Amino acid sequence: MPTLLDTENLKKHYQMGSSTVRALDGVSLTIDQGEFVALLGTSGSGKSTLLNLIAGLDRPTEGSLRIFGRDLAQMSSAELSLHRRQNVGIIFQSFNLVPTMTARENITLAMMFAGVARAERDASAGSLLESVGLGGRQDHRPRELSGGEQQRVAIARALSNKPHLLLADEPTGNLDSHTSRDIMAILKDLNQREGKTIVMVTHDATLAGAYANRTITLLDGVVVNQQSSSAV
């Protein structure tokens, strides 16, 4: 499979008072199209920082991060927002839905930023919600939905602009085990049936092993282990 993403000596340092926090300290890795990669590590290992860099929410301190050959480190803030709009869909642990908007509106909002026409937005938001099993709850606000339902809305939103890459930051961290399995099944299905590349951050090695093709373990900002699994 062709390369989707590669990093070279990627570093992200924060200044915390007088001390420097090396959240990422020289990460070089490659992710191919169609892969389901789990970034595994404890709290503070740098896995979320790496995900944020890939998402274009943050900028590297040093090194390169290329997606489809373009280096995010060199992009302007307008280009980064275009990258977030077109290339990636992000799924958060805390869902991050706009509380004042219904499920459908949360999805159309993302398409609004991409300049999709209204009629098309409404139609595809409907079918996206159908596809995650929320056909009947389109006009409910997040507070009226369960955690699992909210995460389904978030997945539908992440898919709305047809990105190549889905980024999931502890997608099941706030869910019970039963719901977690449902959500992971949806992600696995997207990976296998639609060929979406997925990068998922988790601290749960079992979850990583069960669903991902490859597990990259980080510790103190560096990759300590890469393991391909034959999990299906």
Next chain:
Amino acid sequence: MTFRDTLSLALRNLGEAKLRTSLTTLGVSIGIASLAGMVSLGVGLQDQFVSRFTKSGLFDTITVTPGQDMPGGLATLARGGRRGFGTRRRAGPAAVSPDATPLRSDLNDNTIKELTAIDGVKEVYPNVRAPVEAKFGSDSEGMLAAGVPMSARDEGAFQSITFGRFFSDDGAAECLLSLEMAKRIDEANPQGLLGKDLVLVHAAPGSPSTQPPAGGPAAAMASRVDVPYRIVGILERETGPFGGTAAVSGLMIPLGRAKAIVAATRALTQALVPERANDRAYNTVIVKVKHPQFTQDVEDQIKKRGFSAFSLNDALQGAKRGFIILDIVLTLIGSIALTVSSLGIMNTMVMSILERTREIGIMKAIGGSDGDIRRIFLIEASAIGFFGGVTGVVLGWIVGRIINFGANVYIRNQGGTAGNLFSLPIWLIGGAIGFSVAISLIAGSYPAARAARLDPIRALRHD
């Protein structure tokens, strides 16, 4: 992101915080109401003033008097015209300086022709007051009948005659009365005088004007005639500060008649006091210009010819300056309220951004650019400005109406003429709303820029 989407999103956001939005909008509308109300008051007062002036027909009118020394301040005022450095020099004895134009006092029919030839002059006629004795029933009273030219028919105070009509003809034996005069004759029913005759006793026009009667005062008295004048119209008194053209006098007769009476009277007077004879047929001549903007030029031309000329142009310029100052003061007062409300907008927007920090982070994460975020907040601010502007204008109008009503009740009780103290022209409505939007945009630009600059990761962690 299209403008329509941005707008609908912004309006939706405002709708989510109804209480805050409406309170902020109310703040803006009070600011705009006070500003629009103040400007409206300034414009209204000016309109009142100017329309009174225009109605009095003095805007485009120059009063010409003989150029000789006249006692009192009026001569100084008349000759000096514009107040300025020259005034003091020209006033008093020094007025007759060696290089000055020779002064003229020959105000007669030839002069009228001469003045009519000046560029921009529409009409010249003498200001004639004919001495008469008016008799109605058993009462009689001596008074001066003002000669009104036929051209005044549709001008100034004669545009709207309260009862009746204007003269039919320059030589008609008809008269117009002021309402005040009509009430003096018939307190209960002044309107009932229409069509009745007022007998005017005056010098008999005709032969005596060329041949003074011999025999002294007795003969003069004998040449007086009683002429019935039909009362054709009654008008409300609308005088300007100076007795010019269309200013209503108590008793008005056609100019032709008045001139004849004056000529006859002069002939009698000359018979009695011969030394008063000169080429001065009239004391005052009225020059009307085609447009008020010619007034100053024509006035200067007349002065060059050696006459004294006075128009209200000067007084009006001063008054206009006064109104500009009044407008500025009123605008400043109104601006204070608007400044407070624009701070209100800024506060609301800053609060709203704090509250929606996470939402801004989400919007950025799903592809919203800095520009999109900035535009959403700017449009929210300007929408508050727009609604505040519209309700402010309505509010200002209502308050203006109420004050106007109250003020007019007071004015009427004081015997004045009620009028519109507040004027709300289209430009003021549009201007107030536009200004409100502009102020809101300015007030919203800082919060909007702050929202656009938010770091998405921090914003997403925000609670």
